[in-house]
Amino acid sequence: MNDPLTIRRLYGRRQGHKLRQGQAELVERLLPEISVPETGELTASTLFGDAEGQGRPLELEIGFGKGEHMAWQASQRPDHGFIGCEPFLDGVVGALMKVDELGLANVRIHMGDAIEVLERLPDASLDRAWLLHPDPWPKARHAKRRFMNAGPIGLIARKMKPGGEFRFGTDHPVYVRWAMMVMGQSPDFEWLGEHPSDFLVRPDDWPETRYEAKARAKGHEVWYFRYRRR
Numbered sequence: 001m002n003d004p005l006t007i008r009r010l011y012g013r014r015q016g017h018k019l020r021q022g023q024a025e026l027v028e029r030l031l032p033e034i035s036v037p038e039t040g041e042l043t044a045s046t047l048f049g050d051a052e053g054q055g056r057p058l059e060l061e062i063g064f065g066k067g068e069h070m071a072w073q074a075s076q077r078p079d080h081g082f083i084g085c086e087p088f089l090d091g092v093v094g095a096l097m098k099v100d101e102l103g104l105a106n107v108r109i110h111m112g113d114a115i116e117v118l119e120r121l122p123d124a125s126l127d128r129a130w131l132l133h134p135d136p137w138p139k140a141r142h143a144k145r146r147f148m149n150a151g152p153i154g155l156i157a158r159k160m161k162p163g164g165e166f167r168f169g170t171d172h173p174v175y176v177r178w179a180m181m182v183m184g185q186s187p188d189f190e191w192l193g194e195h196p197s198d199f200l201v202r203p204d205d206w207p208e209t210r211y212e213a214k215a216r217a218k219g220h221e222v223w224y225f226r227y228r229r230r
């Protein structure tokens with residue numbers, strides 16, 4: 001049988017329009033400084049130079065878009081380390097602008113597939129993980145492309161500490177049902193809500209993402225999934 005991680009691959013475009021001069025300068029100066037190292041294990045020590053064994057808690061955002069949510073979370077917990085993954089250059093530039101503007105020293109960026117980062121993290125090393133509005137791939141024949149699948153979710157679970165929090169957001173009805181099924185079948189996560197209506201209420205520490213704002217403007221309902229790693 002095919003391993004769901006090996007049949008998954010990254011779809012979509014990586015570069016959009018030409019960068020403006022200030023943006024290109026930021027990519028040249030800041031990106032190498034805060035990029036995730038290209039090889040080796042990813043720990044608080046290899047990412048942030050923390051003393052071995054005294055690393056800061058790590059948090060991961062998968063597909064951060066233009067980075068607003070990640071930057072907000074990183075500004076709330078300067079003593080935590082944030083790893084953001086986004087293959088799309090325009091998105092990475094957006095995140096670099098935020099990191100620069102807010103003077104964030106606790107963010108590292110991987111311009112590529114989040115699976116590559118997850119595989120290099122030690123098991124039980126993440127305090128939090130976010131998967132916010134991943135591409136829904138609504139057609140049934142494309143379902144294996146969804147990040148929300150048993151393989152990637154199992155990998156996220158393995159990399160999270162017991163008690164850590166995983167959040168998922170979507171506005172797509174097909175993806176809502178699919179995520180309920182995938183998360184319901186996972187033995188590793190426990191839903192943190194108390195009432196079904198909790199799916200529809202954005203927690204205060206979950207700032208609206210760029211994608212989410214667009215979805216709301218179109219009149220879509222947005223769903224918030226919160227789980228605790230068992």
Ligand SMILES: C[S@@+](CC[C@H](N)C(=O)[O-])C[C@H]1O[C@@H](n2cnc3c(N)ncnc32)[C@H](O)[C@@H]1O
Pocket residue numbers: 010011012062063064065066085086087088091112113114115132133134135147209210211212
């Ligand atoms: C619909 S956008 C949402 C962006 C952002 N999270 C938001 O809510 O505004 C989905 C994002 O996930 C990124 N993405 C897709 N597959 C990914 C992967 N395997 N690893 C990291 N990012 C990925 C895309 O490039 C895109 O920016």
